[in-house]
Amino acid sequence: MGDSRITKVVIVGGGTAGWMAAAALSRSMGHLSIRLVESDEIGTVGVGEATIPAIRLFNALIGADEIEFIRETGATFKLGIQFHDWGRIGDTYMHAFGQIGRSLGMLPFQQYWLRGRNEGVAGPLCDYSLNATAGRQNRFARLPRIPDTSLDGIAHAFHFDAALYAAYLRKLAEGAGVARTEGKIASVRRNGESGHIEAVVLEDGTAIEGELFIDCSGFRALLIEETLETGYEDWTHWLPCDRAIAVPSENAGPARPYTQAIAHQAGWQWRIPLQHRTGNGHVFCSDFLSEDEATEILLANIEGRPLAEPRTLRFRTGMRSRAWNANVVALGLASGFLEPLESTSIHLIQNGIAKLLAHFPGLDFDAANIDAYNRRVRFDYERIRDFVILHYHANQRSDSPFWIRCREMGIPDTLAAKIELFGSHGQIVREGDELFVEIGWFQVLTGQNIVPRGYHPMADALTRDELAGFFDDIETIIARTAAHLPGHEEYIAQHCAAGVPA
Numbered sequence: 001m002g003d004s005r006i007t008k009v010v011i012v013g014g015g016t017a018g019w020m021a022a023a024a025l026s027r028s029m030g031h032l033s034i035r036l037v038e039s040d041e042i043g044t045v046g047v048g049e050a051t052i053p054a055i056r057l058f059n060a061l062i063g064a065d066e067i068e069f070i071r072e073t074g075a076t077f078k079l080g081i082q083f084h085d086w087g088r089i090g091d092t093y094m095h096a097f098g099q100i101g102r103s104l105g106m107l108p109f110q111q112y113w114l115r116g117r118n119e120g121v122a123g124p125l126c127d128y129s130l131n132a133t134a135g136r137q138n139r140f141a142r143l144p145r146i147p148d149t150s151l152d153g154i155a156h157a158f159h160f161d162a163a164l165y166a167a168y169l170r171k172l173a174e175g176a177g178v179a180r181t182e183g184k185i186a187s188v189r190r191n192g193e194s195g196h197i198e199a200v201v202l203e204d205g206t207a208i209e210g211e212l213f214i215d216c217s218g219f220r221a222l223l224i225e226e227t228l229e230t231g232y233e234d235w236t237h238w239l240p241c242d243r244a245i246a247v248p249s250e251n252a253g254p255a256r257p258y259t260q261a262i263a264h265q266a267g268w269q270w271r272i273p274l275q276h277r278t279g280n281g282h283v284f285c286s287d288f289l290s291e292d293e294a295t296e297i298l299l300a301n302i303e304g305r306p307l308a309e310p311r312t313l314r315f316r317t318g319m320r321s322r323a324w325n326a327n328v329v330a331l332g333l334a335s336g337f338l339e340p341l342e343s344t345s346i347h348l349i350q351n352g353i354a355k356l357l358a359h360f361p362g363l364d365f366d367a368a369n370i371d372a373y374n375r376r377v378r379f380d381y382e383r384i385r386d387f388v389i390l391h392y393h394a395n396q397r398s399d400s401p402f403w404i405r406c407r408e409m410g411i412p413d414t415l416a417a418k419i420e421l422f423g424s425h426g427q428i429v430r431e432g433d434e435l436f437v438e439i440g441w442f443q444v445l446t447g448q449n450i451v452p453r454g455y456h457p458m459a460d461a462l463t464r465d466e467l468a469g470f471f472d473d474i475e476t477i478i479a480r481t482a483a484h485l486p487g488h489e490e491y492i493a494q495h496c497a498a499g500v501p502a
């Protein structure tokens, strides 16, 4: 048996995706020779600033020290996302990370909560979440468990400066032997027989050869689409927003330990607090709002002084028909785009890398292996897509044609089935390793005002007094624990203040 191992990997693109791939592959597969090509002239998108807790697994994989990472990227802690005006104008709810309440016997907490709400003995869902309660009070500490109880502590992610994160990853990757070439790719050389890519050729004629190519070239999708013409599945009929205006601003007041997602007339606005500035953006649908109008709405709703001119980003929601085609694996924006409502893009990069490591090919590029990768990546994309659509579709707003259209549009069968099952007695089934867990779906379904017709009959096993006691105990522990946490900014100042200028 000859040596069929891949040794030469070329990564095209030095945005978040490119450097994440470089850091992870160099750390996990020391025998690879990895070269990353990026063009300073083209630049990066660089607005991926909000994450979910799984990013901590990625940072651990690449050997990043959490405190050092926070300092170098100006990061703040993130406990969840607060949604304003989504179901109806005036509504506010939180999709908090981590545990809410606790299960009892075979039933998850939310089944007791549904009964408790009916009978007037349960408070708002967020009162049973340490993340939500601490977030509301601008408090934070790293606390994996609540001492002397059976309750989990805080589950955290981060907000960070994407450009600084890419620089940090580059430092780690170069330290692990990744070589970098600065230059613009002008053409691509393919094998006449197999169609596989053999080399990318720079404007100055330099050819960079490889065996496996990772396309992290952003929306342009230089290899996977421009060269291989793989195809793109368009999901704009479900997620019609196609533009964003982004602008950073000075911090005005203490950094909140959560992202804000504020619905507007034809889209929504993010507020992402970093240590040295706040990231703001307005995601909107150009069928309903012009760029000038969207900019005006954004600037009227930021809290501090703008630090730069607003810039426009254009996108088309959907995914590449196959994220892996021939000897090219696309990651990041080259593989597809789901808008940042649930901060899932960086996670999808992480996920693509983890699956690439699991399915790492040999020189034969076995078709069964590639198919398995593509199936798994598609599943992840589709389930996250469904979760994001839910926020738009389950609305009761009648103040603008955009929201009416979102409510009246058809939705994927997989999402329809989830909503229908939930509507019966609040049940949510997490299939396979889909990203969002039951309590995540539950918070958004109830936050968007979908009320199940009933609850599981086993929740009747408790008397009304026992049920009230169950809720009181949890609420008391959560309130007491939150009250003892330091302020979010105080915690950062003590443990991980950054030295980055605005």
Ligand SMILES: Cc1cc2nc3c(=O)[nH]c(=O)nc-3n(C[C@H](O)[C@H](O)[C@H](O)COP(=O)(O)OP(=O)(O)OC[C@H]3O[C@@H](n4cnc5c(N)ncnc54)[C@H](O)[C@@H]3O)c2cc1C
Pocket (backbone or CB within 6 Å): 012, 013, 014, 015, 016, 017, 018, 037, 038, 039, 040, 042, 043, 044, 045, 046, 047, 048, 049, 050, 051, 162, 183, 184, 185, 186, 216, 217, 218, 219, 220, 222, 244, 246, 281, 313, 315, 331, 332, 333, 334, 340, 343, 344, 345, 346, 347
């Ligand atoms: C409006 C908006 C908000 C977002 N918010 C979030 C968020 O809050 N959380 C989150 O997780 N994600 C978010 N994302 C997604 C996130 O920004 C991206 O997933 C992430 O930045 C990865 O981008 P990338 O590396 O794939 O592409 P890019 O950043 O576009 O990088 C592309 C790279 O390819 C190189 N390149 C391209 N063509 C060539 C060429 N011909 N020759 C050489 N090099 C080339 C470029 O130089 C660059 O280095 C957001 C995206 C958008 C559009």
